[in-house]
Amino acid sequence: MSAAPPIPSHAGRRARGLLPWALVLAVLCVAWQGALVTGLMAPELLPPLGEVVTTAVELLTRPSVMAHAGTTLAEVAVAFVIAVPLGLLLGIAIAESRYWSAVLKPVIFLVFSIPKTIFLPMFILAFGINFAQKVGFGVFSTIFIVLISAFSALDSVKAEHLRVARIYGATPRQVAWRVYLPSMAPVLLEAVRLAMMFNLTGILLAEMYAARSGLGQLVSNWGENFMLRELLAGILIISTAAILFNEAVRWLETRCEHWRA
């Protein structure tokens, strides 16, 4: 690597990556407190930031809240574990068959464009208000984006790369692991990220609409009862969790894509 051009250090790049984040956070805090100081927002509508953060910490230690969070986490996890592998396998099976591609791809794209929200009442009618209904709606909200990601993941496999593998005598298994998987990895990880967004949205919505437990139900109750400190603290907690998951997968993506220009 004698002639290698200098590559910026990891620490340096990370610091630069964090800077905009810190700026956005700072602006948010200043705007929040500024709105209170100038009287733009009444403290009943926007409690001071410090109080919201303290409430968030307190909520995280409250066993009842943790029980609700457990329900939501379980629903999200089960729906995710069903929707992502099922969507990928189905998507790959459909894309690999010329007949089913022609029949199903247009249908899937059409259904993808419909807001899934409007089907929520039907899930309640079919399942009742329970765990299965939440998971079912979560899967339904998620699977279309996974199917579409699977299609584009397969499209990202280059014919030239497959040809090289065949020229050098790769077995179908080797082609799958050594060519398909690395070619598809970036798109698949992106699919995981998008799937989680759709999944979380679907399940929280189902909980807010009708549920006996779960963070969505909790947040909805706080709102109805004008408990703004709890409401904003809940929003803060859920947002942070969603962002952390998203960033963790993005970090994996950049690790898998280091070879990209």
Place this chain on the structure above:
Amino acid sequence: MTTLLQAPDRADRAAAPQTPAAGHVQVRGLGHTYDAAGRVTRALDGIELDIAPGRFVVIVGTSGCGKSSLLMMMTGLVSPSEGSITCGGMPMMAPDPDRVGVVFQEASLYPWLTAQQNVEFPLSLRKLPKAERAARARERLALVGLQGFEDRYPHELSGGMKQRVSIARGLVQDPPVLMLDEPFAALDEQTRITMGDELLRIWERTGKTVIFVTHSLTEAAYLADEIIVMSARPGRIVDRIEVDLPRPRTYAMMSTPRFAALRERIWGHIRNQAGE
């Protein structure tokens, strides 16, 4: 016709003993017809080739004449509808990396593998000991002049360097025959000439049979012992030209009358095709 350099001493390559005829490629009565959406197309017709071991043969023709298809058939990747192909006396029914190494156009390296890993790829498919794999790949990379670039990813390499990696990969199993499908087509003019010289140097050092497909008349005349000129569809062989330019070839030869006459002769065939 000047005789070419002999293959160097191969005593160190005990792994794949190569009989003198190993690099002998024969194509007999090859024709190809395909049916795309109900339209039957005759792509290749009456192709006969007899390529002696160690020869540098260039197949030239306009785009769409079937020269790349013909090459893919010779690699065993595609089956012709008629005729037979043998390499080292054995039919090429499927790709066989022990007999034929292949170099494609620029985009054929795996972008997620380093240069070293790309060259090792064919070996890694066949459970060779890691140390041996690495040693062979390093040796091949050195042969193509890429010592010190083992850990670079393709996006960190220039177009010419990528093609050097492709050539190293094609040679990593030490096949007696190397087939190249327009390998320098995506390169700029200067790099193209440099890469041509590089390929000639590698060929002279290894003594491989080289079959090279291109649409460039200059490239054909500069590199070849023998030029096979193909007609437009259906692809037929319209001329076989023994190139009597001395070796080593030099850039200065391109401006000699002999070189011009060669180009003129190929161009004559291609122009006739276009006129039809």
